[in-house]
Amino acid sequence: MNVSPTIAFIGAGSTIFMKNIIGDVLHRPALSGAVIRLMDIDQTRLDQSRLVAEKLVATLGASATVEATTDRRRALDGADFVVVAFQIGGFEPATVVDFEVPEQLGLKQTIADTLGLGGIMRGLRTVPHLWALCQDMTELCPDAILLQYVNPMAINTWAIAERYPNIRQVGLCHSVQGTVKELSRDLGIDPWRIRYRAAGINHVAFFLEFEERMDDGTHRDLYPDLHAGYEAGRIPLEPDHNPRCPNLVRYEMMKRLGYFVTESSEHFAEYVPWFIKRDRPDLIERFRIPLDEYPKRCVEQQSAWAAQYEEYQSADSIGIEPSHEYASDIINSVWTGEPSVIYGNVPNHRLIDGLPDGCAVEVPCLVDANGIQPTRVGALPPQLTALMRSNVNVQELTVRALVEEKREHVYHAAMMDPHTGAELDLDQIWTAVDRLIEAHGAWLPDWLHGDAMRVAAQ
Numbered sequence: 001m002n003v004s005p006t007i008a009f010i011g012a013g014s015t016i017f018m019k020n021i022i023g024d025v026l027h028r029p030a031l032s033g034a035v036i037r038l039m040d041i042d043q044t045r046l047d048q049s050r051l052v053a054e055k056l057v058a059t060l061g062a063s064a065t066v067e068a069t070t071d072r073r074r075a076l077d078g079a080d081f082v083v084v085a086f087q088i089g090g091f092e093p094a095t096v097v098d099f100e101v102p103e104q105l106g107l108k109q110t111i112a113d114t115l116g117l118g119g120i121m122r123g124l125r126t127v128p129h130l131w132a133l134c135q136d137m138t139e140l141c142p143d144a145i146l147l148q149y150v151n152p153m154a155i156n157t158w159a160i161a162e163r164y165p166n167i168r169q170v171g172l173c174h175s176v177q178g179t180v181k182e183l184s185r186d187l188g189i190d191p192w193r194i195r196y197r198a199a200g201i202n203h204v205a206f207f208l209e210f211e212e213r214m215d216d217g218t219h220r221d222l223y224p225d226l227h228a229g230y231e232a233g234r235i236p237l238e239p240d241h242n243p244r245c246p247n248l249v250r251y252e253m254m255k256r257l258g259y260f261v262t263e264s265s266e267h268f269a270e271y272v273p274w275f276i277k278r279d280r281p282d283l284i285e286r287f288r289i290p291l292d293e294y295p296k297r298c299v300e301q302q303s304a305w306a307a308q309y310e311e312y313q314s315a316d317s318i319g320i321e322p323s324h325e326y327a328s329d330i331i332n333s334v335w336t337g338e339p340s341v342i343y344g345n346v347p348n349h350r351l352i353d354g355l356p357d358g359c360a361v362e363v364p365c366l367v368d369a370n371g372i373q374p375t376r377v378g379a380l381p382p383q384l385t386a387l388m389r390s391n392v393n394v395q396e397l398t399v400r401a402l403v404e405e406k407r408e409h410v411y412h413a414a415m416m417d418p419h420t421g422a423e424l425d426l427d428q429i430w431t432a433v434d435r436l437i438e439a440h441g442a443w444l445p446d447w448l449h450g451d452a453m454r455v456a457a458q
Contacts, residue, residue: 004033004064005335008079008141010072010133011086012038013045016305017149019052021083023060023320024328030336031328032062039068039075040086046070052312059317072136079141081331084133085149088125089443091298097439098122099295104435105428106278107420110266111294113151114203115394116420120413121436123155123398125443130156134164145334145371147172147327153202153345154391157360158399161347170330170372171345171360173202175263177324182247183210183260186235187225195219197364199352199377201388201395202345203263204271205362208380210260223260230255242297244290249275252287257383262362266293271391273422330367337369346374353378354385359392390418405447410437 007025012018018038025031036053040046050068057064069075076082088094098118099109112118130150137144146169150156157171176198184191189212197209210226211219229235236247249265253272261268269275269289276291277283284291312318326342333340341364348361351374355361366373380388393416401409414420414429424432437448 002080004035005031005080005331006035006037006078007331008037008039008075008082008144010039010075010082010084011150012049012068013040013042014085014087015045015049015052015309016301017085018049019056019318019320020323021085021325021327022053023056024323024325025331026056026060026062026064027320027322028328028332031332032060033064035065035067037067037069037075037079039070039072041070043070048309052318055312055315055318056320059320072133073140076133076136076140076144079144080335081147082133082137082141082144083147083149083327084130086126086129087150088122088129089440091295091302094122094125094440094443095295095298097436099292101435101439102420102432105424105432107423107432108276108278108291109294109419110270110276110290110292112270113294114154114267115152115271115391116417117414117432117436119152119155120394120398120410120417121440121444123152123159124402124410124445124448125440126150126152127156127159127399127402128445130160131163134160134167137167138164142166144168145170145330147330148345149173149327152395152398154360154395155398157202157345158347158358158395159402161358161360162399162403168371169346170342170365171202171362172326172330172342173345173362174324174326175203176205176343176362177326179207179260179262181324182236183222183226185240186229186237186247187222189222194222198262198343199361199363199380200262200384201355201360201391202362203267204388204391205262205343206257206259206380206384207262208259208377223258226251226254226260244288244293244296246288248287249289257381257387259381259384266290270419272387273418276419276423278423330372333367334369334371339366339368341365342367342372344372344374346372351376352380352385354380354382355388355392356396359396390416402445405445407437407448410448 053066102117148171153171195211198207230251245266249269254260329340344365397413
């Protein structure tokens with residue numbers, strides 16, 4: 001084994017995310033000499049990321065080497081770890097299409113990257129590129145670990161396992177650890193005093209245990225405090241990260257189901273049929289649901305990045321604080337053998353009862369020199385399993401559409417989506433899918449367009 005790992009970062013044009021991941025890596029002594037290969041198809045964004053990465057290396061006094069290429073195979077050749085963070089089709093045109101076309105039929109969305117019409121389309125755009133990446137990995141770095149940060153996470157993870165079961169992959173999200181910090185803020189408790197256990201599917205996992213470590217070594221259940229605080233109106237506190245996105249939906253779901261979900265209220269509101277309704281503006285107002293939130297963020301982030309990059313160009317050094325992403329924990333644990341525990345998205349092979357075999361589940365995973373080792377959770381409370389199944393249905397049909405190249409399963413996936421089915425009738429769902437496929441054009445696989453006349457004639 002080499003003294004230092006080689007880390008390929010595919011989609012490195014996501015500069016801020018790259019900065020966080022590479023910054024975390026370089027903070028770790030065992031990884032500070034890593035070979036970092038940045039790859040992106042956009043030369044301008046790639047050059048920006050290379051500048052930022054090189055200034056990170058200089059700022060931290062690391063011995064890492066930074067390489068940049070638009071050639072994916074060159075980046076992958078001999079890599080030990082592959083980090084993926086691309087968005088196929090980008091904000092424009094793809095994300096704009098995912099929002100504008102459904103809205104023409106009366107369907108409003110908030111984020112549209114995980115489930116619903118937007119999530120289905122993003123999966124259809126993304127999975128073929130992940131499969132191509134995995135094919136390259138089987139030839140160029142078959143033992144590498146794929147750290148996959150791309151949405152729709154569950155669809156992607158499931159589809160990779162279907163086509164490339166030998167790829168050592170894990171889907172990574174920051175919703176679990178991010179939610180712990182949010183809840184600790186609401187409760188006024190140091191997050192390091194909280195012990196928790198969560199499980200489910202990505203963005204619809206729940207905290208099965210949520211406790212405070214006491215000074216005498218015992219643990220106190222924090223759920224009574226969460227319930228009492230919500231009922232009294234003391235919590236949730238106003239968000240400190242985005243005033244448009246308070247946490248009211250998640251607290252309401254905790255009140256109804258008994259457990260707190262790990263993904264944000266703006267995400268979760270579109271995974272269920274109860275909050276976003278065209279004829280119920282009172283619900284939007286009561287739960288302060290930020291419709292069209294993701295496009296707004298994209299515009300704001302693009303503007304902020306332009307100003308920030310100007311500062312980076314003239315700066316001698318770049319400050320970087322450790323993030324709460326899991327990538328550096330995994331790389332460090334595999335490389336050094338020092339164990340860690342992360343929450344990862346992996347195929348369900350007897351990990352969670354009541355969910356289909358092979359679907360993507362999010363569970364605690366032990367990481368050490370042996371790699372990523374998921375832990376068995378077993379049975380979940382039945383109301384949580386039932387809710388997850390409603391989302392898994394959409395994921396499964398999208399994966400089946402991709403694996404079998406059957407356009408009809410795209411309609412079926414859209415039919416089964418909780419939010420879409422609550423707002424649109426069957427003719428509208430078919431129309432929405434047809435319009436989306438046409439609008440996305442070449443961003444989608446050829447077989448989707450080739451099947452159009454046959455499906456329309458049925």
